Amino acid sequence: MSQAKQTAEKTEYNGSDNLAMMSHAVNYNGGLYKWVASDIDPGEAVLDFGAGNGEYANRFPLGSIDAAEIDPDLLPLIKQPVFTDISQLTKKYDLIYTINVLEHIEHHGEIVKELVTKLKPGGRIKVFVPARQEIFSNMDEHVGHYRRYDKQLVVKILEDAGLRVTNCQYYDFAGYFISLLYKWLGKDGRITKESVIFYDRVVFPVSRVFDKLTGGQIIGKNVIAEAVRP
Template sequence: MSQAKQTAEKVEYNGADNLAMMSHAVNYNSGLYQWVARDIRPGEAILDFGAGNGEYANRFPVGSVDAAEIDPELLPLIKQPVYTDINQLAKTYDLIYTINVLEHIEHHGEIVKELSRKLKPGGRLKVFVPARQEIFSNMDEHVGHYRRYDKKLVRQILEDAGLQVTYCQYYDFAGYFISLLYKWLGKDGRITKESIIFYDRVVFPVSRLLDKLTIGQVIGKNVIAEAIRPV
Protein backbone atom coordinates (compact mmCIF):
# COMPACT_ATOMS: atom_id res chain seq x y z
CA MET A 1 0.00 0.00 0.00
CA SER A 2 1.42 3.37 -1.00
CA GLN A 3 1.87 6.25 1.43
CA ALA A 4 -0.63 8.21 -0.68
CA LYS A 5 -3.25 5.47 -0.27
CA GLN A 6 -2.62 5.27 3.47
CA THR A 7 -2.96 9.01 3.78
CA ALA A 8 -6.17 9.12 1.77
CA GLU A 9 -7.77 6.47 3.96
CA LYS A 10 -7.03 8.43 7.11
CA VAL A 11 -8.78 11.60 5.96
CA GLU A 12 -11.64 12.41 8.30
CA TYR A 13 -13.96 14.52 6.19
CA ASN A 14 -17.16 15.62 7.89
CA GLY A 15 -18.15 18.42 5.54
CA ALA A 16 -20.97 16.70 3.64
CA ASP A 17 -23.38 19.26 5.04
CA ASN A 18 -21.23 22.09 3.67
CA LEU A 19 -21.04 20.37 0.29
CA ALA A 20 -24.82 20.21 0.18
CA MET A 21 -25.06 23.90 1.06
CA MET A 22 -22.49 24.80 -1.59
CA SER A 23 -24.72 23.29 -4.26
CA HIS A 24 -26.68 26.56 -3.99
CA ALA A 25 -23.59 28.51 -5.13
CA VAL A 26 -24.57 28.50 -8.80
CA ASN A 27 -22.09 31.13 -10.01
CA TYR A 28 -19.22 29.71 -7.97
CA ASN A 29 -19.76 26.13 -9.15
CA SER A 30 -20.35 27.11 -12.77
CA GLY A 31 -17.18 29.21 -12.81
CA LEU A 32 -15.06 26.34 -11.51
CA TYR A 33 -16.57 23.88 -13.95
CA GLN A 34 -15.82 26.25 -16.84
CA TRP A 35 -12.22 26.48 -15.64
CA VAL A 36 -11.91 22.69 -15.52
CA ALA A 37 -13.55 22.11 -18.89
CA ARG A 38 -12.24 25.03 -20.92
CA ASP A 39 -9.32 23.26 -22.63
CA ILE A 40 -10.57 19.68 -22.78
CA ARG A 41 -10.24 18.07 -26.18
CA PRO A 42 -12.52 15.28 -27.47
CA GLY A 43 -11.52 11.84 -26.27
CA GLU A 44 -9.26 12.97 -23.42
CA ALA A 45 -9.07 10.81 -20.30
CA ILE A 46 -10.15 12.82 -17.24
CA LEU A 47 -10.04 12.14 -13.50
CA ASP A 48 -11.86 14.09 -10.79
CA PHE A 49 -9.80 13.44 -7.66
CA GLY A 50 -11.91 13.91 -4.56
CA ALA A 51 -15.19 14.19 -6.43
CA GLY A 52 -17.25 14.77 -3.29
CA ASN A 53 -20.96 14.73 -4.13
CA GLY A 54 -20.25 14.85 -7.87
CA GLU A 55 -20.85 18.59 -8.22
CA TYR A 56 -18.35 18.85 -11.09
CA ALA A 57 -17.95 15.28 -12.35
CA ASN A 58 -21.70 14.92 -12.86
CA ARG A 59 -21.71 17.86 -15.29
CA PHE A 60 -19.77 15.80 -17.82
CA PRO A 61 -21.51 13.19 -20.01
CA VAL A 62 -21.92 9.95 -18.07
CA GLY A 63 -18.91 7.70 -18.55
CA SER A 64 -16.58 10.42 -19.83
CA VAL A 65 -14.88 11.11 -16.47
CA ASP A 66 -13.50 8.86 -13.75
CA ALA A 67 -14.13 9.96 -10.17
CA ALA A 68 -12.06 9.19 -7.08
CA GLU A 69 -13.81 9.53 -3.72
CA ILE A 70 -13.42 7.78 -0.36
CA ASP A 71 -16.49 8.98 1.58
CA PRO A 72 -19.07 6.15 1.45
CA GLU A 73 -21.93 8.59 2.09
CA LEU A 74 -21.05 10.53 -1.07
CA LEU A 75 -20.42 7.64 -3.45
CA PRO A 76 -24.11 7.11 -4.40
CA LEU A 77 -24.34 10.76 -5.51
CA ILE A 78 -21.64 10.40 -8.18
CA LYS A 79 -22.98 9.43 -11.62
CA GLN A 80 -19.58 8.64 -13.13
CA PRO A 81 -17.40 5.53 -12.71
CA VAL A 82 -16.10 5.94 -9.17
CA TYR A 83 -13.06 4.51 -7.39
CA THR A 84 -12.12 4.57 -3.72
CA ASP A 85 -8.47 3.80 -4.39
CA ILE A 86 -6.57 5.54 -7.20
CA ASN A 87 -4.20 2.57 -7.30
CA GLN A 88 -7.12 0.69 -8.90
CA LEU A 89 -6.69 2.94 -11.94
CA ALA A 90 -4.29 1.32 -14.38
CA LYS A 91 -4.60 4.01 -17.06
CA THR A 92 -3.09 7.48 -17.20
CA TYR A 93 -4.90 10.75 -17.79
CA ASP A 94 -4.77 13.84 -19.97
CA LEU A 95 -6.36 15.91 -17.21
CA ILE A 96 -6.70 15.45 -13.47
CA TYR A 97 -8.48 18.10 -11.46
CA THR A 98 -8.96 18.40 -7.73
CA ILE A 99 -11.19 21.03 -6.15
CA ASN A 100 -11.09 21.73 -2.40
CA VAL A 101 -9.47 18.38 -1.61
CA LEU A 102 -5.75 18.66 -0.80
CA GLU A 103 -6.44 20.64 2.37
CA HIS A 104 -8.14 17.53 3.79
CA ILE A 105 -4.99 15.42 3.36
CA GLU A 106 -2.21 15.58 5.93
CA HIS A 107 0.60 14.52 3.58
CA HIS A 108 -0.65 16.40 0.53
CA GLY A 109 2.71 16.29 -1.22
CA GLU A 110 2.59 12.49 -1.46
CA ILE A 111 -0.87 12.63 -3.01
CA VAL A 112 0.22 15.20 -5.60
CA LYS A 113 3.18 12.97 -6.54
CA GLU A 114 0.75 10.08 -6.93
CA LEU A 115 -1.45 12.19 -9.19
CA SER A 116 1.57 13.29 -11.20
CA ARG A 117 2.38 9.65 -11.91
CA LYS A 118 -1.18 9.18 -13.17
CA LEU A 119 -0.70 11.89 -15.83
CA LYS A 120 0.33 11.20 -19.40
CA PRO A 121 3.39 13.15 -20.60
CA GLY A 122 2.00 16.59 -21.36
CA GLY A 123 -1.02 15.90 -19.14
CA ARG A 124 -2.44 18.67 -16.95
CA LEU A 125 -3.16 18.86 -13.25
CA LYS A 126 -5.59 21.55 -12.07
CA VAL A 127 -5.70 22.40 -8.37
CA PHE A 128 -8.09 24.57 -6.38
CA VAL A 129 -7.54 24.99 -2.62
CA PRO A 130 -8.46 27.43 0.19
CA ALA A 131 -5.96 30.24 0.67
CA ARG A 132 -4.22 32.13 3.46
CA GLN A 133 -3.55 30.49 6.81
CA GLU A 134 -4.38 33.71 8.66
CA ILE A 135 -8.08 33.21 7.86
CA PHE A 136 -8.12 29.59 9.09
CA SER A 137 -11.31 29.50 11.15
CA ASN A 138 -13.88 27.28 12.83
CA MET A 139 -15.24 26.54 9.36
CA ASP A 140 -11.92 24.94 8.40
CA GLU A 141 -12.00 22.92 11.61
CA HIS A 142 -15.60 21.89 10.98
CA VAL A 143 -14.88 20.39 7.56
CA GLY A 144 -11.55 18.80 8.48
CA HIS A 145 -8.95 21.08 6.90
CA TYR A 146 -5.30 20.60 7.84
CA ARG A 147 -4.23 23.95 6.36
CA ARG A 148 -4.88 26.82 3.99
CA TYR A 149 -2.43 27.70 1.20
CA ASP A 150 -0.55 30.54 -0.42
CA LYS A 151 0.74 30.63 -3.99
CA LYS A 152 4.27 29.72 -2.92
CA LEU A 153 3.18 26.52 -1.16
CA VAL A 154 1.02 25.42 -4.09
CA ARG A 155 3.91 25.98 -6.51
CA GLN A 156 6.22 24.06 -4.21
CA ILE A 157 4.11 20.92 -3.94
CA LEU A 158 3.47 20.89 -7.70
CA GLU A 159 7.14 21.36 -8.58
CA ASP A 160 8.21 18.79 -5.98
CA ALA A 161 5.98 16.34 -7.85
CA GLY A 162 7.96 16.98 -11.04
CA LEU A 163 5.33 19.20 -12.65
CA GLN A 164 5.80 22.47 -14.48
CA VAL A 165 3.51 25.19 -13.12
CA THR A 166 1.84 27.17 -15.90
CA TYR A 167 -0.65 29.18 -13.87
CA CYS A 168 -0.99 30.06 -10.17
CA GLN A 169 -3.17 32.88 -8.85
CA TYR A 170 -5.38 33.92 -5.99
CA TYR A 171 -9.12 33.58 -6.54
CA ASP A 172 -12.14 35.31 -4.93
CA PHE A 173 -10.66 38.61 -3.77
CA ALA A 174 -13.65 39.70 -1.69
CA GLY A 175 -13.99 36.24 -0.18
CA TYR A 176 -10.74 36.76 1.69
CA PHE A 177 -12.16 39.70 3.60
CA ILE A 178 -15.51 38.00 4.20
CA SER A 179 -13.64 34.99 5.59
CA LEU A 180 -11.49 37.23 7.77
CA LEU A 181 -14.62 38.86 9.18
CA TYR A 182 -16.15 35.41 9.72
CA LYS A 183 -13.10 34.44 11.79
CA TRP A 184 -13.10 37.66 13.80
CA LEU A 185 -16.77 37.18 14.66
CA GLY A 186 -15.99 33.70 16.00
CA LYS A 187 -18.66 31.93 13.95
CA ASP A 188 -19.19 28.24 14.67
CA GLY A 189 -18.04 26.98 11.27
CA ARG A 190 -21.42 26.32 9.71
CA ILE A 191 -22.98 28.08 6.76
CA THR A 192 -26.59 28.70 5.79
CA LYS A 193 -28.39 28.45 2.48
CA GLU A 194 -29.34 32.12 2.67
CA SER A 195 -25.76 33.29 3.22
CA ILE A 196 -24.49 31.14 0.35
CA ILE A 197 -27.11 32.46 -2.08
CA PHE A 198 -26.48 36.08 -1.10
CA TYR A 199 -22.72 35.72 -1.47
CA ASP A 200 -22.98 33.81 -4.73
CA ARG A 201 -25.42 36.19 -6.43
CA VAL A 202 -24.30 39.56 -5.03
CA VAL A 203 -20.70 39.44 -3.78
CA PHE A 204 -19.04 36.76 -5.90
CA PRO A 205 -19.51 38.43 -9.33
CA VAL A 206 -17.90 41.62 -7.96
CA SER A 207 -15.15 39.54 -6.37
CA ARG A 208 -14.29 37.89 -9.68
CA LEU A 209 -14.09 41.31 -11.32
CA LEU A 210 -11.60 42.33 -8.63
CA ASP A 211 -9.62 39.15 -9.37
CA LYS A 212 -9.32 40.26 -12.98
CA LEU A 213 -8.31 43.79 -12.03
CA THR A 214 -5.60 42.52 -9.67
CA ILE A 215 -4.62 39.62 -12.01
CA GLY A 216 -4.98 37.30 -9.01
CA GLN A 217 -1.69 38.54 -7.58
CA VAL A 218 -2.84 40.36 -4.44
CA ILE A 219 -5.10 38.20 -2.27
CA GLY A 220 -8.01 35.81 -2.43
CA LYS A 221 -9.97 33.17 -0.54
CA ASN A 222 -8.51 30.43 -2.74
CA VAL A 223 -5.50 29.53 -4.83
CA ILE A 224 -6.16 28.26 -8.36
CA ALA A 225 -3.30 26.60 -10.25
CA GLU A 226 -2.45 24.52 -13.30
CA ALA A 227 0.62 22.42 -14.06
CA ILE A 228 1.74 19.98 -16.72
CA ARG A 229 3.80 16.83 -16.67
CA PRO A 230 6.84 17.44 -18.90
CA VAL A 231 6.95 15.45 -22.12
Protein backbone atom coordinates in the same frame (compact mmCIF):
# COMPACT_ATOMS: atom_id res chain seq x y z
CA MET B 1 -15.10 20.16 -0.63
CA SER B 2 -14.36 16.50 -0.59
CA GLN B 3 -12.21 13.92 1.01
CA ALA B 4 -9.62 11.95 -0.84
CA LYS B 5 -7.46 8.87 -0.41
CA GLN B 6 -4.04 7.71 -1.35
CA THR B 7 -2.91 4.13 -0.88
CA ALA B 8 -1.02 4.87 2.32
CA GLU B 9 -3.47 7.30 3.87
CA LYS B 10 -7.13 7.79 4.73
CA THR B 11 -8.46 11.21 5.58
CA GLU B 12 -11.64 11.64 7.59
CA TYR B 13 -13.88 14.45 6.41
CA ASN B 14 -17.05 15.55 8.13
CA GLY B 15 -18.13 18.44 5.92
CA SER B 16 -20.96 16.80 3.97
CA ASP B 17 -23.33 19.42 5.32
CA ASN B 18 -21.17 22.19 3.84
CA LEU B 19 -21.08 20.34 0.51
CA ALA B 20 -24.86 20.31 0.47
CA MET B 21 -25.02 24.03 1.25
CA MET B 22 -22.44 24.86 -1.43
CA SER B 23 -24.58 23.16 -4.07
CA HIS B 24 -26.64 26.38 -3.99
CA ALA B 25 -23.61 28.41 -5.14
CA VAL B 26 -24.58 28.48 -8.81
CA ASN B 27 -22.08 31.11 -9.97
CA TYR B 28 -19.21 29.68 -7.92
CA ASN B 29 -19.74 26.10 -9.08
CA GLY B 30 -20.42 27.11 -12.67
CA GLY B 31 -17.23 29.16 -12.81
CA LEU B 32 -15.10 26.34 -11.48
CA TYR B 33 -16.61 23.83 -13.89
CA LYS B 34 -15.92 26.20 -16.78
CA TRP B 35 -12.29 26.48 -15.64
CA VAL B 36 -11.91 22.71 -15.43
CA ALA B 37 -13.59 21.94 -18.74
CA SER B 38 -12.27 24.87 -20.79
CA ASP B 39 -9.32 23.10 -22.47
CA ILE B 40 -10.50 19.48 -22.59
CA ASP B 41 -10.36 18.02 -26.09
CA PRO B 42 -12.80 15.30 -27.21
CA GLY B 43 -11.66 11.86 -26.12
CA GLU B 44 -9.25 13.04 -23.44
CA ALA B 45 -9.08 10.97 -20.25
CA VAL B 46 -10.09 13.03 -17.20
CA LEU B 47 -10.08 12.28 -13.47
CA ASP B 48 -11.92 14.21 -10.76
CA PHE B 49 -9.83 13.52 -7.65
CA GLY B 50 -11.95 13.91 -4.53
CA ALA B 51 -15.26 14.21 -6.38
CA GLY B 52 -17.37 14.70 -3.27
CA ASN B 53 -21.06 14.71 -4.15
CA GLY B 54 -20.31 14.86 -7.88
CA GLU B 55 -20.90 18.60 -8.18
CA TYR B 56 -18.39 18.90 -11.03
CA ALA B 57 -17.98 15.32 -12.28
CA ASN B 58 -21.70 14.96 -12.88
CA ARG B 59 -21.71 17.93 -15.25
CA PHE B 60 -19.71 15.94 -17.80
CA PRO B 61 -21.46 13.51 -20.18
CA LEU B 62 -22.14 10.21 -18.44
CA GLY B 63 -19.13 7.91 -18.59
CA SER B 64 -16.80 10.51 -20.07
CA ILE B 65 -14.63 10.99 -16.96
CA ASP B 66 -13.59 9.01 -13.89
CA ALA B 67 -14.02 10.06 -10.28
CA ALA B 68 -12.13 9.23 -7.08
CA GLU B 69 -13.92 9.49 -3.73
CA ILE B 70 -13.91 7.53 -0.46
CA ASP B 71 -16.88 8.81 1.51
CA PRO B 72 -19.47 6.00 1.34
CA ASP B 73 -22.29 8.45 1.90
CA LEU B 74 -21.27 10.45 -1.17
CA LEU B 75 -20.52 7.60 -3.58
CA PRO B 76 -24.19 7.07 -4.59
CA LEU B 77 -24.40 10.72 -5.67
CA ILE B 78 -21.62 10.39 -8.26
CA LYS B 79 -22.93 9.40 -11.70
CA GLN B 80 -19.52 8.74 -13.27
CA PRO B 81 -17.35 5.61 -12.83
CA VAL B 82 -15.98 6.04 -9.31
CA PHE B 83 -12.94 4.58 -7.55
CA THR B 84 -12.29 4.54 -3.82
CA ASP B 85 -8.53 3.99 -4.12
CA ILE B 86 -6.41 5.58 -6.83
CA SER B 87 -4.16 2.53 -6.86
CA GLN B 88 -7.10 0.90 -8.69
CA LEU B 89 -6.61 3.27 -11.61
CA THR B 90 -4.75 1.57 -14.43
CA LYS B 91 -5.06 4.16 -17.19
CA LYS B 92 -3.16 7.41 -17.66
CA TYR B 93 -4.99 10.72 -17.76
CA ASP B 94 -4.72 13.85 -19.88
CA LEU B 95 -6.20 15.93 -17.05
CA ILE B 96 -6.57 15.43 -13.32
CA TYR B 97 -8.39 18.14 -11.42
CA THR B 98 -8.93 18.47 -7.69
CA ILE B 99 -11.18 21.10 -6.14
CA ASN B 100 -10.99 21.81 -2.40
CA VAL B 101 -9.37 18.46 -1.59
CA LEU B 102 -5.65 18.76 -0.81
CA GLU B 103 -6.34 20.74 2.36
CA HIS B 104 -8.00 17.61 3.79
CA ILE B 105 -4.86 15.51 3.33
CA GLU B 106 -2.08 15.67 5.89
CA HIS B 107 0.67 14.58 3.47
CA HIS B 108 -0.55 16.55 0.49
CA GLY B 109 2.78 16.51 -1.30
CA GLU B 110 2.83 12.71 -1.41
CA ILE B 111 -0.65 12.49 -2.91
CA VAL B 112 0.27 14.99 -5.64
CA LYS B 113 3.32 12.88 -6.50
CA GLU B 114 1.09 9.83 -6.75
CA LEU B 115 -1.36 11.69 -8.98
CA VAL B 116 1.50 12.63 -11.29
CA THR B 117 2.15 8.92 -11.86
CA LYS B 118 -1.40 8.73 -13.25
CA LEU B 119 -0.74 11.50 -15.78
CA LYS B 120 0.34 11.02 -19.38
CA PRO B 121 3.48 12.93 -20.43
CA GLY B 122 2.16 16.38 -21.25
CA GLY B 123 -0.86 15.77 -19.03
CA ARG B 124 -2.23 18.57 -16.86
CA ILE B 125 -3.19 18.95 -13.23
CA LYS B 126 -5.57 21.66 -12.05
CA VAL B 127 -5.68 22.46 -8.33
CA PHE B 128 -8.09 24.64 -6.34
CA VAL B 129 -7.53 25.07 -2.59
CA PRO B 130 -8.45 27.52 0.20
CA ALA B 131 -5.98 30.36 0.64
CA ARG B 132 -4.22 32.24 3.43
CA GLN B 133 -3.55 30.64 6.80
CA GLU B 134 -4.38 33.88 8.61
CA ILE B 135 -8.07 33.35 7.83
CA PHE B 136 -8.08 29.74 9.08
CA SER B 137 -11.27 29.63 11.16
CA ASN B 138 -13.84 27.40 12.82
CA MET B 139 -15.17 26.63 9.35
CA ASP B 140 -11.84 25.06 8.40
CA GLU B 141 -11.91 23.05 11.62
CA HIS B 142 -15.50 21.98 11.00
CA VAL B 143 -14.79 20.52 7.56
CA GLY B 144 -11.47 18.90 8.45
CA HIS B 145 -8.87 21.21 6.91
CA TYR B 146 -5.23 20.72 7.84
CA ARG B 147 -4.22 24.08 6.40
CA ARG B 148 -4.86 26.93 4.00
CA TYR B 149 -2.40 27.85 1.23
CA ASP B 150 -0.53 30.70 -0.35
CA LYS B 151 0.68 30.74 -3.94
CA GLN B 152 4.26 29.91 -3.00
CA LEU B 153 3.23 26.72 -1.17
CA VAL B 154 1.06 25.52 -4.06
CA VAL B 155 3.88 26.12 -6.55
CA LYS B 156 6.34 24.26 -4.30
CA ILE B 157 4.05 21.22 -3.97
CA LEU B 158 3.54 21.03 -7.73
CA GLU B 159 7.20 21.57 -8.62
CA ASP B 160 8.36 19.06 -5.99
CA ALA B 161 6.15 16.51 -7.75
CA GLY B 162 8.02 17.14 -11.00
CA LEU B 163 5.41 19.37 -12.61
CA ARG B 164 5.90 22.61 -14.53
CA VAL B 165 3.55 25.26 -13.17
CA THR B 166 1.84 27.23 -15.94
CA ASN B 167 -0.47 29.37 -13.82
CA CYS B 168 -0.97 30.13 -10.13
CA GLN B 169 -3.03 32.98 -8.72
CA TYR B 170 -5.44 33.99 -6.00
CA TYR B 171 -9.18 33.64 -6.58
CA ASP B 172 -12.21 35.36 -4.98
CA PHE B 173 -10.77 38.70 -3.86
CA ALA B 174 -13.74 39.74 -1.71
CA GLY B 175 -14.01 36.29 -0.20
CA TYR B 176 -10.76 36.87 1.66
CA PHE B 177 -12.20 39.83 3.55
CA ILE B 178 -15.53 38.10 4.18
CA SER B 179 -13.63 35.10 5.58
CA LEU B 180 -11.49 37.37 7.74
CA LEU B 181 -14.63 38.98 9.15
CA TYR B 182 -16.14 35.51 9.68
CA LYS B 183 -13.10 34.56 11.76
CA TRP B 184 -13.12 37.79 13.77
CA LEU B 185 -16.79 37.27 14.63
CA GLY B 186 -15.98 33.80 15.95
CA LYS B 187 -18.65 32.01 13.92
CA ASP B 188 -19.11 28.30 14.63
CA GLY B 189 -18.00 27.06 11.20
CA ARG B 190 -21.38 26.31 9.71
CA ILE B 191 -22.96 28.03 6.75
CA THR B 192 -26.60 28.48 5.77
CA LYS B 193 -28.37 28.20 2.44
CA GLU B 194 -29.38 31.84 2.65
CA SER B 195 -25.85 33.10 3.25
CA VAL B 196 -24.48 30.97 0.39
CA ILE B 197 -27.10 32.24 -2.05
CA PHE B 198 -26.54 35.88 -1.05
CA TYR B 199 -22.78 35.60 -1.40
CA ASP B 200 -23.00 33.71 -4.67
CA ARG B 201 -25.49 36.06 -6.38
CA VAL B 202 -24.41 39.43 -4.94
CA VAL B 203 -20.81 39.37 -3.69
CA PHE B 204 -19.09 36.72 -5.80
CA PRO B 205 -19.69 38.34 -9.25
CA VAL B 206 -18.18 41.60 -7.94
CA SER B 207 -15.32 39.66 -6.36
CA ARG B 208 -14.44 38.08 -9.71
CA VAL B 209 -14.22 41.56 -11.26
CA PHE B 210 -11.57 42.43 -8.68
CA ASP B 211 -9.78 39.16 -9.47
CA LYS B 212 -9.50 40.26 -13.09
CA LEU B 213 -8.43 43.80 -12.17
CA THR B 214 -5.67 42.52 -9.86
CA GLY B 215 -4.70 39.55 -12.00
CA GLY B 216 -5.12 37.33 -8.96
CA GLN B 217 -1.76 38.57 -7.66
CA ILE B 218 -2.80 40.37 -4.48
CA ILE B 219 -5.16 38.30 -2.33
CA GLY B 220 -8.09 35.93 -2.48
CA LYS B 221 -10.02 33.28 -0.57
CA ASN B 222 -8.56 30.52 -2.75
CA VAL B 223 -5.54 29.61 -4.82
CA ILE B 224 -6.15 28.30 -8.34
CA ALA B 225 -3.27 26.66 -10.19
CA GLU B 226 -2.42 24.66 -13.30
CA ALA B 227 0.64 22.54 -14.05
CA VAL B 228 1.91 20.17 -16.73
CA ARG B 229 3.84 16.92 -16.53
CA PRO B 230 6.90 17.34 -18.80
